[in-house]
Amino acid sequence: MGEGAAARTASSLLVFVVAAALVVLVAGWGFGVDALVRGRAGLAATMPSTALAFVLVAASLLWIQLGPGGAAPALTAAAVIAIYALASLGGRVFLSLKGFDALAPLGPPALPSDGTSPATSMCFLLASACLVALATGTGVRFLTVCATLGLTAGLIAVTGYAFGAQALYRSQFFTAMGLPTAIGFVALFIAVMLLRPTRGWIGVLIGPGPGSAGARRMAPVVVLTPVVLSAAVLFLRRNGLADPDFRLSLYMVILITILAAAVLRNADLENRTAALLAERAEELTRALQRNQLLLREVYHRVRNNLQQVNALLLIEAGPAPDPQVRAGFDATANRIVALSRVHSIMVSSTDEARLGLGVFLNDLCGVLGRSRVGGPASVRAVVDGDDLMLDVDTAVSLGLLINELIGPDRPDSGDVEVRLTRREARCKVRIVHASEAAAPPPTEASRRIIRALVAQLGGEPNEADVDARTVSLRMARRLPEEQRDV
Amino acid sequence: MYEAAKVAIVDDDFLIVEYLRAVCQGAGCEVVGVAGDGRAAMAMIEEARPTHVLLDYRLGAGPDGVDVSRYVRARGLDPTVIFITGSTEPETLNRLEAEAPYKVLIKPISPDELTGALRGAA
Secondary structure (H helix, E strand, C coil): CCHHHHHHHHHHHHHHHHHHHHHHHHHHHHCCCHHHHHCCCCCCCCCHHHHHHHHHHHHHHHHHHHCCCCCHHHHHHHHHHHHHHHHHHHHHHHCCCCHHHHCCCCCCCCCCCCCCCHHHHHHHHHHHHHHHHHHHCCCHHHHHHHHHHHHHHHHHHHHHHHHCHHHHHCCCCCCCCCHHHHHHHHHHHHHHHHCCCCCHHHHHHHCCCHHHHHHHHHHHHHHHHHHHHHHHHHHHHHCCCCCHHHHHHHHHHHHHHHHHHHHHHHHHHHHHHHHHHHHHHHHHHHHHHHHHHHHHHHHHHHHHHHHHHHHHHHHHHCCCCCHHHHHHHHHHHHHHHHHHHHHHHHHHCCCCCEEEHHHHHHHHHHHHHHHCCCCCCCEEEEEECCCCEEEHHHHHHHHHHHHHHHCCCCCCCCCEEEEEEEECCEEEEEEEECCHHHCCCCCHHHHHHHHHHHHHCCCCCCHHHHHCCEEEEEHHHHCCHHHCCC | CCCCCEEEEECCCHHHHHHHHHHHHHCCCEEEEEECCHHHHHHHHHHHCCCEEEEECCCCCCCCHHHHHHHHHHCCCCCEEEEEECCCCHHHHHHHHCCCCCEEEECCCCHHHHHHHHHHHC
């Protein structure tokens, strides 16, 4: 049962309580229909004040669940209910058995046992506490305890009526709690717990987990077995069919047998479920391994294909190329290598979709440095500002841009420093060559590539900046949602 | 020294073999043999006695680059081995590094990278 179904069930129960209380009040007491106020002739009655209290509590709970909001009406109702319950207890002690209802005699002739029982008053006090907890949104554990106590009291009374009202009447606490009252409390407190269905034992019972499914399987057996067996024992006792000790032994053995069978059946189902889960987990692991293998193969193919592109370019350039053609080819080959290296950094990160800027830049400078003929670690990253996460597209564009700013056509230009300053989504990238002589202005092809990549990264390139190898970017457009500018 | 390098190329992709050959020749090296699988590579290296071997890791069915490298060393030959691979998984790289090659180059390899590696190994 989901939260929606629980809420709908709670509403239905509350509507039932309001309607039933009104029927008892109007048809039962107003028109004197004895069966409506007692359930059966001779049993204790549900008093008019009790019916009114039920209407008030259930309507207040409906207000909390469906109303426009505001705790004041529910808190007011809770106060009224609490005062009524306490006064009923006091009235029973100091005035008469009927308490408040002695002040306004109505309906069918009263029996000596008619009145507001202590159990009824206590249940209304618990209902009042539940109202406060629900209206203020606090004390879920307190709410569960109160509702459970109220439900237990109601169930004791209902069970008492089922197995013989006299037994119930011998308990002073429950004396005079009518059958309609008991049923009303059972419905009312179940509804209260369904209004907060994700917490407490009701949350365990109706939850989606395997433990909850097991609890739901066991619940009918656990509840119905004692009821059925007790009814059978009662039948035997009333008809004098078996010795009391034998009845007790029979009851105990059958109860143990049925409950043990239910527990073992549940254990068997749990075992099967666990085995099925293990099998599914193994299948998932195998599928994941297959996918990882496939992914590695794809990456391998991508690198091979990029190498083939380089080969095709070299073949097209010819065996004795013009120096300018050769320089252009070398620059393009270096760009392809840079593209591959950016790709490798992204796929080797823990999150293949995103990577931190600082980590990415350090890795990028490392691989670009190792790719250059000038020797390892000749490209150094300096990042000023908070880190941010890059998506794959941004990382590829930024990596190609930095490669281009360093100068893919000048692999021997010596040590290089990549300085990236970040203020929120604005980034400034500046390339500092150890030797200015080794960093002539970019070629026309390189300028076009830089302009395109800067535009891709939300910046506005100008020629002076490109010559100075300094560009400003605004990467917000390409950042993950949570890191974009407001 | 650098110009005198005799290079053997082992790769199962003939387009890439052509690329490597062109870069080596452009760098002044002499390409003394090429092979497209592990067994052919073993025979070729034994016969051509190169000073440098550009050795792809994955060579299709049969012996791979590491097997070729071990075979060559077992025969008492000691060319400078430069492994070439498109795989960057740690297992592959660890296996290659265990052979103590002169260098491991990750595809795609730029002409500058390969030239730098050959120059450094000369």
